Amino acid sequence: MRPTTEQIVNALKNVIDPDLQKNLVSLGMIENIVTGDNTVSFKLVLTTPACPLREKLKNDCIEAVKKYVDSSLDVRVEVSSKVKTNPQVSDKTAILPQVKNIILIASGKGGVGKSTVSVNMAISLAKTGAKVGLIDADIYGPSIPMMFNLSNQKPEAFEKDGVVKVLPFEKFGIKLISIGFFVDPEKALIWRGPMASNALKQLFTDVEWGELDYLIIDTPPGTGDIHLTLVQTLDVAGVAIVTTPQNVALADARKAINMFRADGIKVPVLGLIENMSYFVPAELPENKYYIFGKDGGSKLAAEMKIPLLGQIPIVQSICESGDAGEPIAAMENNIVEKSFVMLAEKLTQQLSIWNAFYEATDVEKHEETCNCKK
Ligand SMILES: Nc1ncnc2c1ncn2[C@@H]1O[C@H](COP(=O)(O)OP(=O)(O)OP(=O)(O)O)[C@@H](O)[C@H]1O
Ligand SMILES: [Mg+2]
Structure with missing residues (x-):
């Protein structure tokens, strides 16, 4: 027939x-x-x-x-x-009209793994075929140049329509820029709010990003001026919060979630990422040791009615590969690389749900149907 x-x-x-x-x-x-x-x-x-x-x-x-x-x-x-553009982008005159979705990676507490997650997730996303950019907005302690073995390097500049533009680096399938390429990190530490915010804005306005499906922004710890500048300057599609299962980190993560949900900010919280969930010794990969406590991430996710996007184990090679400038997600066929791919899938899944259904500020409506309630 x-x-x-x-x-x-x-x-x-x-x-x-x-x-x-x-x-x-x-x-x-x-x-x-x-x-x-x-x-x-x-x-x-x-x-x-x-x-x-x-x-x-x-x-x-x-x-x-x-x-x-x-x-x-x-x-x-x-x-x-075909990646959908975040509905907010077309509403205003966007600073980055060719960037479909801007995703912030934030935490309350420092050192929980924001940069590690941002870098590895960005690389994993690019491996699926998405066009991905990464901004290191940690003005007080940029770590991405080292994680890409690009310390002390300067990106190329060129003139376009009489304006000087900067070309992002391209490595492991993604485009990237760090505030660390432009400032001496030791001087950046003493910057006051407005100076930091202005320097940060140049990472969007002066860098030639081109078309991107996802632009991931690694932020400093806490929720301060930099986060406010980001949400006020850009059409942010969503934020993912990184925490460890430890109580102090969870308490700070809760504060960060509430900050992003507050009136006047209202950025969709796409989910929680639990990093350093358990330790896996290389010689005994089946064994899990819950050094920082167990289930902290899933309990907080349930309490805040957000999905737990993933659990990343503590693995020596994550740390070593970050220091060596070759992130683990860029290496093939290891168990950790797979957990970053799964994380990238979960994150973009939540983003697609937000983009398809809701106005970005419609948090309550989203909670009625989001996966976290299952
Ligand atoms: N899952 C992991 N397994 C092993 N080491 C990890 C893991 N996640 C992060 N680390 C290591 O922990 C340290 C802190 O991680 P990272 O710099 O990503 O945290 P951060 O939240 O970005 O810190 P900051 O708040 O200072 O920006 C780094 O040395 C990193 O290599
Ligand atoms: Mg960091």
């Missing part, structure tokens, strides 16, 4: 995206339906290349066509992706 396009469309209306809770046809995720004798092919366009539901959605499409049209059809699905 040769099915009609209408039959295929009707069949695919039965496939529901479990995150976005609408059918794939109404979400505009089906393109290019071509039918022939006993064959049909179409494109499934996902909202992110890091979609963890890729295989499930593809299989659901095939099953639906076979069930509702003809079980003997040869169904071919080509999976691709």
